[in-house]
Amino acid sequence: MIALEKRPEPSRTFSLAAPLLAVLATMLFGGLLFALLGKDPLEAIRTIFWEPLFGEFAFFYRPQLLIKGAPLVLIAIGLSLGFKAGIWNIGAEGQYIMGALFGAGVGLAFYPMESVFIFPLMVLAGAFGGWIWAMIPAVLKVKFGTNEILVSLMLVYVAEQFLASMSLGLMKNPEGFGFPGSRNLQQYASAHNAELITGSGMHWGVVAAFIAVIFGYVLLARHRLGFAIRVTGDAPRAAAFSGVNPARLVLFCLGMSGLLAGLAGVFEVSGPAGQVTIDFNVGYGFTAIIVAFLGRLNPVGILLAGGLMALTYIGGDIAQSKLGLPAAAIQVFQGMLLFFLLAFDLFTNYRLRLGRTEVA
Amino acid sequence: MTQPLLSLNALTKAYPGVVANDDVSLSIAAGEVHALLGENGAGKSTLVKMIYGLVRPDSGQMHMNGAPFTPSEPRAARAAGVGMVFQHFSLFDALSVAENIALGMENAPKLSELSARISAVSEAYGLPLSPDRIVGDLSAGERQRVEIIRCLLQEPKLLIMDEPTSVLTPQEVEILFKTLRKLSAEGTAILYISHKLEEIRTLCDSATILRLGKVVGHCMPRETTAREMAELMVGKLLQxxxxxxxxxxxxxxxxxxxxxxxxxxxxxxxxxxxxxxxxxxxxxxxxxxxxxxxxxxxxxxxxxxxxxxxxxxxxxxxxxxxxxxxxxxxLLTAPEERMGHAAAPDMSLTENAMLTGALRQGLDKGGFLNWPAARQFAEDVIKQFDVRTPGPHAAARSLSGGNLQKFVIGREVMQRxxxxxxxxxxxxxxxxxxxxxxxxxxxxxxxxxxxxxxxxxxxxxxxxxxxxxxxxxxxxxxxxxxxxxxxxxxxxxxxxxxxxxxxxx
Structure with a gap:
């Protein structure tokens, strides 16, 4: 008989090893999946993990890593704060959209005026947009005890409708020959989130992501608020006993994750995306949930996980075009990563015991 | 004296890192009320778990009525006439008394028949209990009666009771003792685990005292003072x-x-x-x-x-x-539930020291936490209150209940x-x-x-x-x-x- 036995203390080794084991298991079973699809598994794995970093066209793909990874990390840091405390914001995608709309709206309102204040104003507006969108589930939860998972998730679809309405109406480019979508902010210098070093992929969003990692780390490790978050996640009654106000924590965690998602949105819309379009959002807000868990809700872990996730995105794209792997197979591959992580994570707190067990 | 009902001979059981029972021998005669005394961690639980078939001894023999007795599981022990009332009840709140009792039986009779038997037993032993009541509505004392009646229905020859009085008022204790004495008079042996010495002195005929897994003494509780028993238990003079x-x-x-x-x-x-x-x-x-x-x-x-x-x-x-x-x-407080209320189980003792000590110990400077000082505070508590732990980095849940209690009380007391x-x-x-x-x-x-x-x-x-x-x-x-x-x-x-x-x- 195989039995799980709770460890007296969480295993440090396993909490560090679990992500690595998860990646290895994903490679193994992903390879199996690719083989069953009739592709060379080694080639496919190599294409996904190696090609973007060290392949022939790495100079093109490496900046892409930063561009894809930054919003993931930025959003995931915010989400991890709530997740640690058992507050589940599933609607980062919506907050990301609203951040982009608020930010782009401010930028477009000033068009064609040029000023150094426009971009900072847009960033503030974007942060506010994401924050206010997240405050809806937060306030509803605190005042009426609604479930923040459902409310935040449903608000994603509301945000998507706003996005469609904006790109077809209010924000539509008057000089766009009737095509949906706003003016391209990349062609509006004051509003353009340009690369800081040409060809590096490094834009203000990447900087913000790094700052968020440091901010998250300091908050959780050194600050009273971060400690309150961790205690609430571990033992809510102990947190209440120590004096944590659960309602304030809900407002802070949801607000913070909304704010960071909004920032990711405004940096994306003013930079890599350039304009508000119907299909502006590509699922960063949902993928960031995976990133947050893959990174063990730890800021540094999230940084690495965001990089890894961006890698599988880009590598997956290459594998699609080069090897003809179906997009669904890549998504399964990414899903496996989370699945295996959660599975191996169990061993942080439990160990396997073989043989007859006794009730001790 | 005639042949004992149950005799244990040199039972030893070791767990990784600790010998829970070391060469433990004792014997219980039919109708005897035998106390098993010892501090937490002395090995009382392990010993009765071996008798009840939950744990198998590494070495040593048990004999029931002279025949070898090696229960491989509780069912076998019950079949041999051993009943046990645990300290923590295993009852389903949403079911009635009779349904709960039926769940624990090998071949439960029809509910109506069972109800009649429950009423009969409860009448006979002075444990009034309506078989139709929902367990969720019962008081702790009544729940204990369910467990006792569940055992009595099997007409045990040996009844093991694990700290039964912790949930009872003095009057309820008195009634329980009357029930136990009646059982004993009818020839049922009772193995009574407790650390309440006065109770043992009123109820028990003989006592075996365990310390650190070893038998350190047998005594006649009626002829021994509570203080003497306590000192045997602890192994030193009590303050x-x-x-x-x-x-x-x-x-x-x-x-x-x-x-x-x-x-x-x-x-x-x-x-x-x-x-x-x-x-x-x-x-x-x-x-x-x-x-x-x-x-x-x-x-x-x-x-x-x-x-x-x-x-x-x-x-x-x-x-x-x-x-x-x-x-x-x-105004400082310490709640009853240590794990999850007074302390966060997965967090270290340092973090748990921070939990309530942040303000009064000056560990919080403008929102930023001074972890080295919290660690020092935790170390002080550990030292002052003799908390047995590898150090302040240990997770709260790795401590035994008593040690965590010392830490929790110490943490508050040291904040003056x-x-x-x-x-x-x-x-x-x-x-x-x-x-x-x-x-x-x-x-x-x-x-x-x-x-x-x-x-x-x-x-x-x-x-x-x-x-x-x-x-x-x-x-x-x-x-x-x-x-x-x-x-x-x-x-x-x-x-x-x-x-x-x-x-x-």
Whole structure:
């Protein structure tokens, strides 16, 4: 008989090893999946993990890593704060959209005026947009005890409708020959989130992501608020006993994750995306949930996980075009990563015991 | 003496890193009430688990009526005539008494038939219990009766009882003892586990004392003093907590008409509680578990703030204030549930020291936490209160219950409270540690703090309290001087016997 036995203390080794084991298991079973699809598994794995970093066209793909990874990390840091405390914001995608709309709206309102204040104003507006969108589930939860998972998730679809309405109406480019979508902010210098070093992929969003990692780390490790978050996640009654106000924590965690998602949105819309379009959002807000868990809700872990996730995105794209792997197979591959992580994570707190067990 | 019913010969059971039972031998005759005494971790549980077939010994033999007895599982032990009433009940709240009992039986008869048998047994042994009642509605004492009747239905030859009186009022204890004596008179042997020495002296014919897995003595409890037994158990001379009498000081805390709704369906509402607590005094609050102890503590700690004017600390109305503000003003508390309430199980002791110590120990500078200082504070608590742990980095859940209790109490006491409220300060703590905790509480009072000690251990309350009151159904009786109060009076304050009747012997 195989039995799980709770460890007296969480295993440090396993909490560090679990992500690595998860990646290895994903490679193994992903390879199996690719083989069953009739592709060379080694080639496919190599294409996904190696090609973007060290392949022939790495100079093109490496900046892409930063561009894809930054919003993931930025959003995931915010989400991890709530997740640690058992507050589940599933609607980062919506907050990301609203951040982009608020930010782009401010930028477009000033068009064609040029000023150094426009971009900072847009960033503030974007942060506010994401924050206010997240405050809806937060306030509803605190005042009426609604479930923040459902409310935040449903608000994603509301945000998507706003996005469609904006790109077809209010924000539509008057000089766009009737095509949906706003003016391209990349062609509006004051509003353009340009690369800081040409060809590096490094834009203000990447900087913000790094700052968020440091901010998250300091908050959780050194600050009273971060400690309150961790205690609430571990033992809510102990947190209440120590004096944590659960309602304030809900407002802070949801607000913070909304704010960071909004920032990711405004940096994306003013930079890599350039304009508000119907299909502006590509699922960063949902993928960031995976990133947050893959990174063990730890800021540094999230940084690495965001990089890894961006890698599988880009590598997956290459594998699609080069090897003809179906997009669904890549998504399964990414899903496996989370699945295996959660599975191996169990061993942080439990160990396997073989043989007859006794009730001790 | 004739052949014993059960004899254990040189039983040994080792777990990784610890020998739980080392060469333990004892024998129990039919009809004998045999006490198994020992501190927490002395190996009592392991021993009875071996008898009940839950754990297999590494070496040694057991004999039942002279024949080898090696139960491989509880079912085999039950078939051989061993019944056990656990300290923690395994009952389903949503089912009736009869359904619960049927669930534990090999081939349960029809419910109507079973109900009739339950009624018959409960009548015969003075344990009134309606088979149709839903277990969720029963008191702790009644739930225990379900477990006892469940065992009695199998007509056991040996009944093992694990700390059965911890949930009972003195009157209920008396009734239980009558039942046990009747069983013993009919020839059922009883193995009675407890650390309440007075109980053992009234009930048991013989006693085996365990310490660190070894038998350190057998005795006749009726001819041995409680102190001698305690010292055998602990292995050293016990210190009785002491302090000099002192005049009562100013009123530090007063409750006026404190009311609170029940937090949930299983909670208890607080009804119009009033009291005054003076500097230097200890008010003991007794009562059967579930009569408002947790709710009173939550109202005092600030977890569930009270209405205006209901809680006044040193002349200031702190009713609506939360835990942090109350701590800042010198009101500290320690709840009963250590794991998950007083301490966060997965966090280190350093982090748990920070949990309530941040403010008063100056570990929080403008929101930023001083971890090295918290670690030092945790180390001080560990040292001062003799907490057995590898160090402050250990997770709270890796500590034994008694050690964590010492840490939790120590953490609050070392913050020099002006008013300290503690619920079950020595629950599950071994005798010497319990004495140390009580001494720490007395020292606090000696130094001018006012204390409320909520406990279900009446001996403890009598030992340290200046005044005594009891919680019953969320109401607090008028506090009375503890000096000279009798057990009968306490029992009446606690609400009497909750409808139990004495066995028709």
């Amino acid at each position: 009785t907590p002491t302090r000099a009498a002192q005049p009562a000081g100013d009123v530090l805390l007063s409750l006026t008409g404190l009311r609170a709704k029940a937090p949930n369906t299983f909670g208890m509402a607080l009804k119009d509680i009033s009291l005054e607590l003076r500097a230097g005094e200890i008010l003991g609050i007794g009562g059967v578990a579930g009569n408002g102890q947790d709710e009173l503590l939550a109202a005092l700690s600030g977890e569930r703030p009270a209405g205006r004017g209901m809680v006044v600390l040193k002349g200031e109305d702190i009713g609506p204030l939360g835990p942090t503000a109350r701590r800042a003003r010198g 409270p002006e008013v300290f409220v503690v619920n079950q300060p020595t629950w599950g703590v071994d005798a010497s540690a319990a004495a140390a905790i009580r001494q720490a509480l007395l020292d606090l009072a000696q130094n001018g703090a006012a204390l409320i000690v909520i406990s279900q251990d009446l001996d403890e309350l009598m030992e340290i309290s200046d005044r005594f009151a009891a919680l019953n159904e969320g109401r607090l009786s008028d506090p009375r001087p503890a000096q000279g109060i009798t057990v009968e009076e306490i029992g009446l304050m606690m609400g009497g016997a909750h409808g139990m009747e004495v066995a028709h012997v």
